[in-house]
Amino acid sequence: MNTDQKKPQSFKKIKATDRMKEIMELHFRELDEAAKTRSRKIAWCTSVGPAELLRAAGFLVFFPENHGAMLGASRMATDLIPLANALGYSPDICSYLTSDIGSYIKGNSPLSKAYPGIVGPPRPDVLVYNTNQCRDVQDWFRFYAREFKVPLLGIHTHRGVGEITRAHIDSISAQMKALVPKLEEIAGRKLDYDELKHVVGLSRQCTDLWKEVLNIAANVPSPLTFFDGTIQMGPAVVMRGEQRAVDYYKLLLDELRDRVKNGVAAVDGERFRIYWDGRPIWGKLRELSELFSGLGACVLASTYCSSWVFPALDPDDPFDSMARAYLELLIVRDEEYKERYFEAEIHLYKIDGMIFHDAKTCPNNSNNRYGMPERLAKKFDMPVLVIHGDLNDLRCYSEEQARTSIEAFIEQLAEKKAR
Numbered sequence: 279m280n281t282d283q284k285k286p287q288s289f290k291k292i293k294a295t296d297r298m299k300e301i302m303e304l305h306f307r308e309l310d311e312a313a314k315t316r317s318r319k320i321a322w323c324t325s326v327g328p329a330e331l332l333r334a335a336g337f338l339v340f341f342p343e344n345h346g347a348m349l350g351a352s353r354m355a356t357d358l359i360p361l362a363n364a365l366g367y368s369p370d371i372c373s374y375l376t377s378d379i380g381s382y383i384k385g386n387s388p389l390s391k392a393y394p395g396i397v398g399p400p401r402p403d404v405l406v407y408n409t410n411q412c413r414d415v416q417d418w419f420r421f422y423a424r425e426f427k428v429p430l431l432g433i434h435t436h437r438g439v440g441e442i443t444r445a446h447i448d449s450i451s452a453q454m455k456a457l458v459p460k461l462e463e464i465a466g467r468k469l470d471y472d473e474l475k476h477v478v479g480l481s482r483q484c485t486d487l488w489k490e491v492l493n494i495a496a497n498v499p500s501p502l503t504f505f506d507g508t509i510q511m512g513p514a515v516v517m518r519g520e521q522r523a524v525d526y527y528k529l530l531l532d533e534l535r536d537r538v539k540n541g542v543a544a545v546d547g548e549r550f551r552i553y554w555d556g557r558p559i560w561g562k563l564r565e566l567s568e569l570f571s572g573l574g575a576c577v578l579a580s581t582y583c584s585s586w587v588f589p590a591l592d593p594d595d596p597f598d599s600m601a602r603a604y605l606e607l608l609i610v611r612d613e614e615y616k617e618r619y620f621e622a623e624i625h626l627y628k629i630d631g632m633i634f635h636d637a638k639t640c641p642n643n644s645n646n647r648y649g650m651p652e653r654l655a656k657k658f659d660m661p662v663l664v665i666h667g668d669l670n671d672l673r674c675y676s677e678e679q680a681r682t683s684i685e686a687f688i689e690q691l692a693e694k695k696a697r
């Protein structure tokens with residue numbers, strides 16, 4: 279190939295990450311302590327579920343999808359998935375679900391490796407899902423409801439939504455309000471409405487800061503990659519609604535602004551700016567990061583990291599604004615909305631080319647299946663690549679094939695630039 283390939287560059291360390299690791303450990307140790315001592319009630323919540331409501335109701339909140347991502351990143355998932363398959367959970371359904379259930383069956387969790395003394399996820403008192411992202415979360419939580427014999431509560435969200443109407447919001451808001459008496463009964467205390475407003479306010483601050491972090495990648499060169507984002511999003515996922523997430527993103531933003539001021543690029547000699555659609559391939563983050571940076575390509579923005587941006591949250595109108603925030607997500611929307619969204623992202627981040635990760639077990643987050651890559655390629659006269667893989671099941675991913683396609687894709691980008 280003609281494209282100059284440089285020595286692989288590893289992650290350029292973001293100093294704030296040390297603080298992030300501390301607060302993530304604190305988060306898991308608090309949950310573990312509460313589960314062991316029964317000092318606080320624990321709710322398991324889907325990643326874009328009503329975390330604010332659960333915190334305000336007095337629960338500590340655990341996110342199984344975060345555990346799923348840890349199973350993927352630690353490469354434990356591929357060996358654990360067959361254990362869930364043996365129980366009848368198909369290899370074709372969400373590999374977060376199958377690897378997480380496999381981890382439970384085997385009693386083997388990445389949490390115990392990362393945090394000595396923690397055996398695994400904390401035992402829940404209640405399980406709360408929102409089907410806004412997919413139906414798999416409901417069946418995933420239902421498995422644990424049977425195992426732990428604890429209540430399973432859920433919000434059922436419209437899918438394929440174009441314009442969000444009052445009827446949509448009323449429906450979700452009413453479902454959230456209907457959870458309150460049940461949560462109060464499990465928590466053994468009344469919901470403090472002022473606390474709910476406070477938590478929603480903190481969540482809004484967190485989300486605004488996280489959006490600023492992501493948007494900083496619009497600078498040329500970008501001080502941040504998508505691969506950094508998959509790590510830095512931890513507090514936005516598991517600690518939104520808490521002060522420490524807000525404090526963390528202020529620290530991170532200061533560092534990233536310094537990078538911009540000093541012209542520090544996340545990828546030295548950035549030549550190409552790439553957008554990533556779909557789930558990360560968790561077990562291959564480092565390899566992919568090194569491959570792209572070695573080719574002078576910065577993958578700098580994604581649909582995935584933006585999934586935790588909830589600009590609608592409003593502390594003065596907690597229920598309706600939570601309903602809107604959890605409805606507005608890209609994954610909930612129709613194809614026309616998604617296309618407009620991608621167009622805006624391509625302009626904002628000055629994108630040269632797009633990669634769509636077609637994740638075998640997550641069709642919900644793979645936006646390549648209905649002609650989107652072809653439409654965008656034509657509209658923007660832009661190289662677009664579809665990579666076949668998976669979030670956690672590495673049996674669905676061929677590293678060799680991906681490398682060859684990525685190198686050819688970068689070649690196309692180089693040719694286009696040379697025109």
Ligand code: SF4
Pocket residue numbers: 343371372373374375411412413414415557639640641642643669
């Ligand atoms: S959105 Fe995808 S990765 Fe997330 S729970 Fe659903 S199927 Fe799994």
